[in-house]
Amino acid sequence: MQEPSAPTGASPAASSPRPAPALTPGLYERVETVGLLHLIQEARDAGLRVEEPADVDAADAAHVLTVEVAERLHRVLDQMKDSSDQIDLANRILDLLDAAAPARDSAPASTIMPGPRLLRSIADPLVAAPPHPEIPLRDAALLTNAKHDPSLSSQLLKEIDSADRIDLLCAFVKHSGLRILHASLKRARERGIPIRVLTTTYMGATDATAVQRLAQEYGAQVRVSYTADTTRLHAKAWMFHRRTGFSTAYVGSSNLSSAALVDGLEWNVRLSSTATPRLLEKFDSAFSTYWESDEFVPFDPARDLDLLTSEIARQSVRSAPAPRPREDLAITTAHVDVRPYPHQARMLEHLEAERTLHDRHRNLVVAATGTGKTILAALDYLRLCPPSGPRPTLLFVAHRQEIIEQARRTYRTVLKDDTFGEVLVGGQRPQRWRHVFASIQSLSKARLVNEVDPSAFQVVVVDEFHHASASSYRRVLEHLRPEELLALTATPERADGVSVATEFFDGRIASELRLWDALEEDLLVPFHYFGVADGTDLTQVRFARGRYDEQQLAQILAHNRDRAARVIEALRTTVTDVAGMRALGFCVSVAHAQFMAEVFTEAGIASVALSGESPQEVRRDALNALRAGDLRCIFAVDLFNEGLDIPQIDTILMLRPTQSATIFLQQLGRGLRRSHGKALLTVLDFIGEQNRSFRFDLKFRALTGTSRRRLEDQVRKGFPFLAPGCEIVLDETAQDIVVQSIRTQMEMTTRELVADVRGHAAAAADASAGGLTLRAYLEEADRTLEDVYGARASTRTYQGSKRSTSWRSVSDWAFGTDLIRLPSAEEERLLQRVRAFTAVDDPARLRLYRDLLLNRVDLAAADAPTKLAAAMLVFSFFPGGFTRPDGEAFTGSDGSTDSVQAREAAVAAGVEHLRSLPAVVGELLQIFEVRAEQMDTVPRALEGRLGAVSPLCTHAAYTREELLAGLGVGTLDAEKPGSIREGVKYVRALNTDILLITLKKSEADFSPSTLYRDYALNQQEMHWESQSLTGADSPTGRRYADGSSTVVLFVRETKTGDIGTEPYTCLGTATCVSATGSKPMQIQWRLDRAMPGDLFLAAKAVA
Helix, strand or coil, rough: CCCCCCCCCCCCCCCCCCCCCCCCCCCCCCCCHHHHHHHHHHHHHHHCCCCCCCCCCCHHHHHHHHHHHHHHHHHHHHHHHHHHHHHHHHHHHHHHHHCCCCCCCCCHHHHCCCCCCCCCCCCCCCCCCCCCCCCCCCCCCEEECCCCCCCCCHHHHHHHHCCCEEEECCCEEEEHHCCCHHHHHHHHHHHCCCCEEEEECCHHHHCCCHHHHHHHCCEEEEEEECCCHHHHCCCCEEEECCCCCCCEEECCCCCCCCHHHHHCCEEEEECCCCCCCCHHHHHHHHHHHHHHHCCCEEHHHHHHHHHHHHHHHHHHHCCCCCCCCCCCCCCCCCCCCCCHHHHHHHHHHHHHHHHHCCCCCCEECCCCCCCCCCCCCHHHHHHHHCCCCCCEEEEEEECCCEEEEEHHHHHHHCCCCCCCCCCECCEEEECCCCCCEEEEEHHHHHHHHHCCCCCCCCCEEEHHHHHCCCHHHHHHHCCCCCEEEEECCCCEECCCCHHHHCCCCHCCCCCEECCCHHHHHHCCCEEEEEEEEHHHCCCCEEECCEEHHHHHHHHHCCCCCCHHHHHHHHHHHHHCCCCHHHHEEECCHHHHHHHHHHHHHHHCCCCCEEECCCHHHHHHHHHHHHHHHCCCEEEEECCCCCCCCCCCCEEEEEEECCHHHHHHHHHCCCCCCCCCCCCEEEEEEEECCCCCCCCCCHHHHHHHHCCCHHHHHHHCCCCCCCCCCCCCEEEEHHHHHHHHHHHHHCCHHHHHHHHHHHHCCCCCCCCCCCCCCCHHHHHEEEEEEEHHHHCCCEEEEEECCECCCHHHHHHHHHHHHHHHHHHCCHHHHHHHHHHHHHHHHCCCHHHHHHHHHCCCCCCHHHHHHHHHHHHHHHHHCCCCCCCCCCCCCCHHHCCCCCCCHHHHHHHHHHHHHHHHCCHHHHHHHHHHHHHHCCCCCCCCCCCCHHCCCCCEEEEECCCCCCCHHHHEEECCCCCCCHHCCCCEEEEEEHHHHEEEEEECCCCCCCCCCCCCEECCCCCCCCEEEEECCCCCHHHHHHHHHHHHEEEEEEEEEEEEEEEEEEEEEEEEEECCCCCCCCCCCCCEEEEECCCHHHHHHHHHHCC
């Protein structure tokens, strides 16, 4: 094909370069418009070959024009901030449509009412309306089990409950998936809902009994493809037909199995008749075609069960893969670049904070077995190594030779040094004694310990630290004096119930792997948690300091045959194969464990009871029998750690109420280890009516990572946002009990809070006649700042007295200190804003704020960061700026009222005003005392020139007023922080663009239209969508793309948190990697400092 030639009479080399055309080479499907004609001519003038626009087929014209108009209409409506303006425009368009429509289609009643509002449901008067899915019926969405995605199973449950007809196409049907949907499918049959199911015997993966159950129990019509050799059906899809016209469908990779419904590697697209009508039409026709095909044979459970079972067995044998040789674990990997997983990055940040911010050099790390504790230790050691020069001396202690050898390989890989380390184990002795991996047995020999200089090792790492109380470990720990001690364990509580954290680390855990992080990263098997009401009443049992009275509890539970019968019934209903399970049951007493073992054995479930008092040989024999499958269940008392370390455990029975999240997770952790053939852990928690003080919120927040504010809502909705593969199912009674408890504990009334503070005063170490400090109360009562400052309103009322939501108010009411000095009206007004300071989390800011409030700083002579810190403090209380009572303007040295000097004078006056309010100063100092102990990330100054000007630090959290003031808004820039409502701000004086990013734009749990505009690509890069009016050729767009300004990113997950408005985390300066599109622009930023692991886990777009 001949290339286009240059225009006649022009020399390509000599002519001036033409501007690049707006239309670049590539494929398009743009509707021809007047504006597009000009762009086409421009492209032709630039020498590009433009294909002649094609006519749209008459049958497709309506769809093409609808999409074109809808896109432009959405853009215009999105730019309107007032909903009344949006409705007005929509109604004007509807009027035009009504005028143009044929008479029979005219709909004058289509005028949109103010709001706008949506009709949600219509139901029979005696029937409750079914719940709505989290994904609106009008919307399409992609579910990848990312952090903010609802699980597929949670959506299917609600779709089933509201469908009028259901079609399911899936290659595999598993009992584990069916049980998740059991309640909704049962209700569907009771409502007479037709269900059609197409499945296969491919690879022998289907459970024959699950197919039988679909047909018999739920009344489904089932057709099966037995010819897997040719069919190879992999399609997985649901369609929910609704007579209302709002049908929906799911198409993706999830079969009807527990793992597939919620697994992190599964992708599923939600379609809707509103958003994707043509796709649903095709779905319906394709399904009907399959249904009528000879390939799919109708399944009659009374006639065909044996055929189905044998065919599944045949194909299972044929599809079994040949065993593969084990990889050589000793392969040299010294040149592999080892990077931490996000959860490890988070834990490394915590260790750095403990050492740098808190000067703590004996640190305990808690993480489940198999989650990479040794790699974490090696990465931590790498951070302790200087860039040049000798590495610190190291001693790594473990109790088994294979762990020691593996640890040395791990360190060699991380350090990229195949010669690193010597071993002291099994007769091998080190020669150089600089980097030693030693068994505790070899090291603890008295003669050898005495040979080692106490300060010989700068870094000591002790694996499986829960052994530390043993004499061999204690002898080593007491002898050595390292600069850094790092202890690793999966279970801080020992077999005797004593915590090594309390015994060796003052009750402090430096970092703990959160359960949901481990599950999201596929480090543990997922769990299916079933909360079952057991009919017990514990409301009158004594409850103190987070525990029930053991004797009273045992009297109710130890010999309760009705409860035991419910346990067995629930077990047989929930567990697929009771005869093949390996279970642990946690009991309240030895008598309770023995009773449960007897009842289970009588029921044909071979069981024994163990406790800390059981002889070692009895314990060993029972564990071996459970491993071998000769025993089905062990009922345990006070056995949490290595004594019950059996990876094959697949069922946990919670038979005693446990408030402690730590103990609950330890019990759960006994079954979360991966084991060959183990797909998930089944947990049955038996729930009775609890004492009013019992807290379910601690357990469920530990299970889910859900914030306090959203926990009750998540319980009611069936926990749709769990880690991949996990399920929490509460029966109706259990849900009512849990919801009532959470409601009581999450928002204590002011009367309850005052009584709680007064009740804990006597036990607190630093209580005085004047009452109790905030820090002492939180520690003594196991409460958080959210309990004091997390009320929905900025004021509280107690016995007719209305005061600020503050510690001062609660303390005054609890101890009568308001009789000594009642805060002034101005103090009360400003105390309503102190909750914003609960986000302060960097030591430099705490120090600056303290010094400013205590008059330790001369602002007139202060440097630029200190002046901006003063502005941050003042604008936090006065977002519109501090003003004199008489309204007189502040002036600068030149007499101007609108200069940097004048605005700085206003800030200085604001600081003086705050210093004159002792109630405000005292409140802030108490908050700062608490926050100083809670800091767990190390902030750093901003990169480049901003670091010399601004007090802001990367990885620190700031309110909107703080971060804007910290970059000169209100002083260097005339606008006030309180007047800025947009998510972007350009500070001309610093040539800096501030970008404020909220990951979840909508307060709804799930909003497909807004959720994935801004997200993390990795810990160093972030995708961001600009304001809708920002064009690529605008001054702002050019600044973003060409790097002519400094860009600083601030990110938060949601708009509101447990204490009001959520603060932003400063990600710091960033540079543009790529910029595409216009109005809005799509920009990829590269951060100068990698974002915190916590934030990355929240911001990433996929699981």
